[in-house]
Amino acid sequence: MSSLILIEHHDGRVSPACARVVAAARKIGAPIEALVAGYRVDEVAAQAARLDGVSRVLVADDARYADQLAEPLATLLAAHAKRYGYLLAAASTFGKDVLPRAAALAGVGQISEVIEVVDPATFKRPIHAGALVATVRSDAPLKVLSIRATAFESVGEQAPAPIETVEAQGEALGARFVESHREASERPELTAARVVVSGGRGLGSKQNFSLLEGVAGKLDAAIGASRAAVDAGYVPNELQVGQTGKIVAPDLYIAVGISGAMQHLAGMQGAKVIVAINRDEEAPIFQVADYGLVGDLFELLPELERKL
Amino acid sequence: MKIVVPIKRVIDHNVRVRPTADGTGVDSASVKMAINPFCEIALEEAVRLKERGLASEVLVVTIGTAAAQEQLRGALAVGADRALLIETERALEPLAVARTLARIVEEERPGLALLGKQAIDSDDNQVGQMLAALLGWPQATFASALELEGAKARVTREVDGGMVTLELALPAVVTADLRLNEPRYARLPDIMKAKKKPIERRALEEMALDLPAQTEVLAVETPTPRQRGVILDSVDALIDKLRNVEKVIP
Ligand SMILES: Cc1cc2nc3c(=O)[nH]c(=O)nc-3n(C[C@H](O)[C@H](O)[C@H](O)COP(=O)(O)OP(=O)(O)OC[C@H]3O[C@@H](n4cnc5c(N)ncnc54)[C@H](O)[C@@H]3O)c2cc1C
Numbered sequence: 219m220s221s222l223i224l225i226e227h228h229d230g231r232v233s234p235a236c237a238r239v240v241a242a243a244r245k246i247g248a249p250i251e252a253l254v255a256g257y258r259v260d261e262v263a264a265q266a267a268r269l270d271g272v273s274r275v276l277v278a279d280d281a282r283y284a285d286q287l288a289e290p291l292a293t294l295l296a297a298h299a300k301r302y303g304y305l306l307a308a309a310s311t312f313g314k315d316v317l318p319r320a321a322a323l324a325g326v327g328q329i330s331e332v333i334e335v336v337d338p339a340t341f342k343r344p345i346h347a348g349a350l351v352a353t354v355r356s357d358a359p360l361k362v363l364s365i366r367a368t369a370f371e372s373v374g375e376q377a378p379a380p381i382e383t384v385e386a387q388g389e390a391l392g393a394r395f396v397e398s399h400r401e402a403s404e405r406p407e408l409t410a411a412r413v414v415v416s417g418g419r420g421l422g423s424k425q426n427f428s429l430l431e432g433v434a435g436k437l438d439a440a441i442g443a444s445r446a447a448v449d450a451g452y453v454p455n456e457l458q459v460g461q462t463g464k465i466v467a468p469d470l471y472i473a474v475g476i477s478g479a480m481q482h483l484a485g486m487q488g489a490k491v492i493v494a495i496n497r498d499e500e501a502p503i504f505q506v507a508d509y510g511l512v513g514d515l516f517e518l519l520p521e522l523e524r525k526l
Numbered sequence: 527m528k529i530v531v532p533i534k535r536v537i538d539h540n541v542r543v544r545p546t547a548d549g550t551g552v553d554s555a556s557v558k559m560a561i562n563p564f565c566e567i568a569l570e571e572a573v574r575l576k577e578r579g580l581a582s583e584v585l586v587v588t589i590g591t592a593a594a595q596e597q598l599r600g601a602l603a604v605g606a607d608r609a610l611l612i613e614t615e616r617a618l619e620p621l622a623v624a625r626t627l628a629r630i631v632e633e634e635r636p637g638l639a640l641l642g643k644q645a646i647d648s649d650d651n652q653v654g655q656m657l658a659a660l661l662g663w664p665q666a667t668f669a670s671a672l673e674l675e676g677a678k679a680r681v682t683r684e685v686d687g688g689m690v691t692l693e694l695a696l697p698a699v700v701t702a703d704l705r706l707n708e709p710r711y712a713r714l715p716d717i718m719k720a721k722k723k724p725i726e727r728r729a730l731e732e733m734a735l736d737l738p739a740q741t742e743v744l745a746v747e748t749p750t751p752r753q754r755g756v757i758l759d760s761v762d763a764l765i766d767k768l769r770n771v772e773k774v775i776p
Contacts, residue, residue: 228687287692288655288658288665288667289664289665292655292659310686311667311668311683311684311685311686312685312686314651314655314667314668315655315665315667315668316655317655318620318651318652318653318655318656318659319655319656319658319659319665320659321621321652321656322621322624322655322656322657322659322660323659325621326621326740327619327620327621327652327740327741328620328621328650328652329741330649330650330651330652331649340744344649344749345552345647345648345649345746346537346543346552346646346647346649347539347646347649348749349542349543349748350543350544350545350552350746350747350748350749351746351747351748351749352743352745352746353743353744353745353746353747354741354742354743354744355741355742355744356740356741357740357741357742358740358741390664391662391663391664391695392663392664392694392695392698393664393665393666393692393693393694393695393698394692394693394694395690395691395692396680396691396692396693397690397691398685398687398688398689398690398691399688399689399690400687400688400689401688409686413774413775437775445704448705449704449705454688455670455684455689455705456684456685456686456687456688461646461649462643462644462703462704464686469774470768470772470774470775480542481539487752490772490774491768491772491774492752492755493764493768499757504754504755504757505752505754506751506752506754507754507755508752508753508755508756508772509755509756509757509758509764509767509768510755510756510757510758511757511758511760511761511764512757518761521761522761522764522765525761525762525765526765526775
C-alpha cells in the first residue's frame with residue numbers, strides 16, 4: 219500500500235516542510251506519491267516531482283483550490299485515499315486544517331504530530347505539550363499521519379518523477395476566502411531558520427524588541443517570541459514559539475527574557491544549542507539551556523550585538 | 527440561534543504530568559483537573575455572543591465519566607444555559623468523539639458548533655475538523671476573531687504565515703485559538719446558582735453509535751531530559767563557546 223503526501227504550497231513554491239514529510243514517508247517504506255491541489259500549479263508540481271523518493275505526482279488544478287480551503291481539499295483527498303495505505307501532511311496550520319477533515323471523510327482516525335516512525339504501524343508523538351511521548355499503534359486500513367516536520371531531516375532532489383492530472387472534486391460548502399494578511403519580514407522564516415533569537419515578556423515593550431533585531435541581524439537569525447510577548451502586543455502572533463505556536467529546531471536558539479514555561483519549551487526543545495539570557499537565575503529556562511547568562515538583558519543584548 | 531460548545535476535562539495545564547507506573551498511560555490519579563483552556567475560550571465566545579443578543583442558547587456538552595460534571599458546572603457558572611454529559615468509561619479517540627458530537631448536533635440543530643482548537647492533554651487538534659466533515663459543514667480553525675452577520679460568520683484565522691479571513695455560511699464549525707478572547711472567572715453567586723442547575727445525562731452506550739477503536743497506546747514515557755548546561759560569566763565566554771566549541775556561529 220502506497221503513501222500519499224498532500225503537498226503544501228504558497229506563492230507557487232512547495233513548502234520546505236514537504237521535503238521532511240517525504241523523509242518520514244521514506245521511513246515507512248511504502249512507495250510514495252504526492253498530491254498537488256491548487257490553481258495554476260505547474261511549477262509546484264514540477265518541484266514536488268523532484269523531491270527524492272516521490273514516484274508519481276498527482277495534480278488537481280482547478281480554481282476551487284485557489285484559496286486552499288479545507289472543504290474541497292479534504293473531499294479530494296478522501297476520494298483518493300481509498301487507494302493508499304497512508305495519507306501524510308505536515309503538521310502546519312495548513313495540514314492541521316485539512317488532514318483531520320479528510321480522515322473523518324475516509325472514516326479513519328488521525329495520528330497527529332508524528333516525531334518518529336517505529337515501524338509501519340507504530341509511531342511516536344508528543345502529548346501534554348511534549349512533557350510525555352506516546353508510542354501508538356494503528357490498526358486502521360488507512361493511516362492518516364500529520365508529521366512534525368522539524369523531527370525529520372529534509373530529503374534531497376532527484377530526477378523528476380512522472381506527473382499526472384487528476385479530476386478536480388469537492389465543494390466549498392459555504393466557505394469563502396475573504397482576505398489574508400501576511401507580515402512582510404526580511405528575516406528568515408522561523409521554522410526553517412538556522413538560528414532563532416526569541417524574546418519574552420522581559421523585553422517589556424514593542425520598541426525594545428528591536429534590541430533583538432540587532433543580534434538577529436548579525437546572525438542571520440529569525441525572530442521568535444513567547445506567548446506572553448505576543449499577548450502583550452510586542453510582536454505579531456505568527457512569531458509565537460511553543461505548544462500552540464510554532465515548533466522550531468534550529469542549530470542555535472537564544473531565549474531572551476523568557477522564563478521557560480513548559481508550553482514554550484514544547485516549541486524549542488529540539489534546538490541543538492540553547493542559550494538563555496535572564497536576570498532570574500532560578501528561571502526554569504536555565505534547566506534546558508546549554509549556556510546561560512544571568513543578568514539584565516538591556517545590558518547583555520547590546521554588548522552581544524557589539525561583540526558579534 | 528443555538529450554539530453548541532463541546533468541552534473536555536483535562537489535567538490542569540500547571541500540573542507536571544507523569545506516566546503511570548506500568549508506562550502505558552498518563553497518571554491522572556489525584557491531580558488537579560480543569561476545563562481544557564481552548565474549550566474555555568470557545569465557551570467564553572459563545573456566552574459573549576449570547577450576551578450581545580446574537581445567540582439564544584448555549585449548550586455545553588462533554589463526553590466522559592461522571593466526574594466531568596464538575597467541568598459542566600463550571601461552564602454553567604460562566605453562562606452556559608444547558609449542560610449535557612454523555613457518560614462513558616471509555617477513553618474515546620477523536621473520530622469517536624466527533625461522531626458522538628455529530629449525533630448531538632443533528633438532534634439539537636445549532637447554528638454554530640464552537641470548539642477549542644486542541645485539547646492540551648492529547649494535543650491532537652482534530653475534533654472540530656472531523657465534526658465539520660461528518661456534518662458536511664464549512665469550518666474555520668484557529669479563530670482569533672469571530673463576527674456573526676445574519677446567516678454568515680466572518681472568522682479571522684491564525685495561520686503560519688499570518689492571518690486569513692473567511693466567511694462561512696451557517697451552520698458552521700469554528701475552533702478557537704488563544705487570542706479569541708480572555709475567559710472570565712465565575713462569580714461566587716453564579717457558582718452557587720450553577721450548583722442547582724440540572725445536568726442532562728445520557729449513557730454513550732445507549733446512543734447506538736459505531737465507535738471502533740483504531741489506535742492503541744503501547745507506551746507513554748518521559749522524554750530524555752536535556753542536560754542542564756553551564757552558566758557563563760560573560761558575553762565573551764558565550765561567544766567563545768558558540769564559535770569555537772559548538773561551531774554554530776561564524
Ligand atoms: C493552553 C496554553 C498554551 C500556551 N501556549 C504557549 C506557547 O505556544 N508559547 C509560549 O511561549 N507560551 C505559551 N503559553 C504560556 C506559557 O505558559 C507562559 O505563560 C509564557 O510562555 C510566559 O512567557 P514569558 O516567558 O515571556 O513571560 P514570563 O513568564 O513573564 O517571563 C519573563 C521572564 O523575563 C525575565 N526578565 C524580565 N526582565 C528582564 C530583564 N531586564 N533582563 C533579563 N531578564 C528579564 C524574567 O526573569 C522572567 O523569567 C501557553 C499557556 C497555556 C495555558
